[in-house]
Amino acid sequence: MTEPLLRSADEGAIRTLTVNRPDKLNALNAATLDALQAAFDDAAQDAAVRVVVLTGAGTKAFVAGADIAEMAELTAVAGRDFSARGQRLMRSIETFPKPVIAMINGFALGGGLELAMACHLRIAADSARLGQPEVNLGLIPGFGGTQRLLRLAGRAATLELCLTGAPIDAARALALGVVNRVVPAAELAEATRALAAGLAEAAPLALRGVLDCVHAGGECALGEGLAYETAQFGLMFATEDMREGTRAFLERRKPRFAGR
Known part of the structure; x- marks a missing residue:
């Protein structure tokens, strides 16, 4: 074989x-x-x-x-x-x-x-x-x-x-x-x-946001990269993972990220 x-x-x-x-x-x-x-x-x-x-x-x-x-x-x-x-x-x-x-x-x-x-x-x-x-x-x-x-x-x-x-x-x-x-x-x-x-174990959407920002920032001017980061940062607030992560921090427990 x-x-x-x-x-x-x-x-x-x-x-x-x-x-x-x-x-x-x-x-x-x-x-x-x-x-x-x-x-x-x-x-x-x-x-x-x-x-x-x-x-x-x-x-x-x-x-x-x-x-x-x-x-x-x-x-x-x-x-x-x-x-x-x-x-x-x-x-x-x-x-x-x-x-x-x-x-x-x-x-x-x-x-x-x-x-x-x-x-x-x-x-x-x-x-x-x-x-x-x-x-x-x-x-x-x-x-x-x-x-x-x-x-x-x-x-x-x-x-x-x-x-x-x-x-x-x-x-x-x-x-x-x-x-x-x-x-x-x-x-x-x-x-x-x-x-x-x-x-x-980390938040998948946050990881993707980091990857996207670093990739975009490496190929554009600083101002454009900062604007892209701001947009991605804002999008994180629409995710269940962001709510879970902040709740887990305040409740002093390990977060359980679902990628949503």
């Missing part, structure tokens, strides 16, 4: 998606990109899912990049289409209405780092290595690496990583703001589960 390119498992309101090509270090080929797109589309529509965790199979790699064997045969037009396909996926993850956590358990290189950067939060094992090595293949990042790395780490670090192609360790990635946390490899799964569990 052929193993699926992507494994999906639910634990309560947490859905874990695992890129499942360990023999290829979980490299992203066209079929895997399509499987990921379908999985995120499904999770977006599933009301039972409140948080998505994304990781790679095995202990060596989160995703070690795009599939070089597949890319080597592409024409210029096909290469552009492959980039567009990857960018559509990354954009859908970046704008996903529920928190997405990248659990970086090993190499996150090229398309793998681009995939991780599209997620909302990133937890890395201390043994992880991250980078944009495309220049070593005569290429540039094609799934949004130059743009998202620029926004996370700044111009100097982006130019260093993309021009030299040299990977960095998890500690430097943390210092640059590319990842949110670094934990010992043996503790990665539990640390990610704890973060996901906390988010799964």
Whole structure:
């Protein structure tokens, strides 16, 4: 029986998606990109899912990049289409209405780092290595690496990583703001589960409001972003979750958010 390119498992309101090509270090080929797109589309529509965790199979790699064997045969037009396909996926993850956590358990290189950067939060094992090595293949990042790395780490670090192609360790990635946390490899799964569990108990509409505001604010002027935040803030007062959250605070109890 052929193993699926992507494994999906639910634990309560947490859905874990695992890129499942360990023999290829979980490299992203066209079929895997399509499987990921379908999985995120499904999770977006599933009301039972409140948080998505994304990781790679095995202990060596989160995703070690795009599939070089597949890319080597592409024409210029096909290469552009492959980039567009990857960018559509990354954009859908970046704008996903529920928190997405990248659990970086090993190499996150090229398309793998681009995939991780599209997620909302990133937890890395201390043994992880991250980078944009495309220049070593005569290429540039094609799934949004130059743009998202620029926004996370700044111009100097982006130019260093993309021009030299040299990977960095998890500690430097943390210092640059590319990842949110670094934990010992043996503790990665539990640390990610704890973060996901906390988010799964939070108010879903408030989480979406935060995601929408931060995403919008990153693409507009400050005044426009502030106006958008004010509008979203006002909308929260129309939700049952806001009433439950404020009542629970005043009653000194844990809130029970229903996502309404």
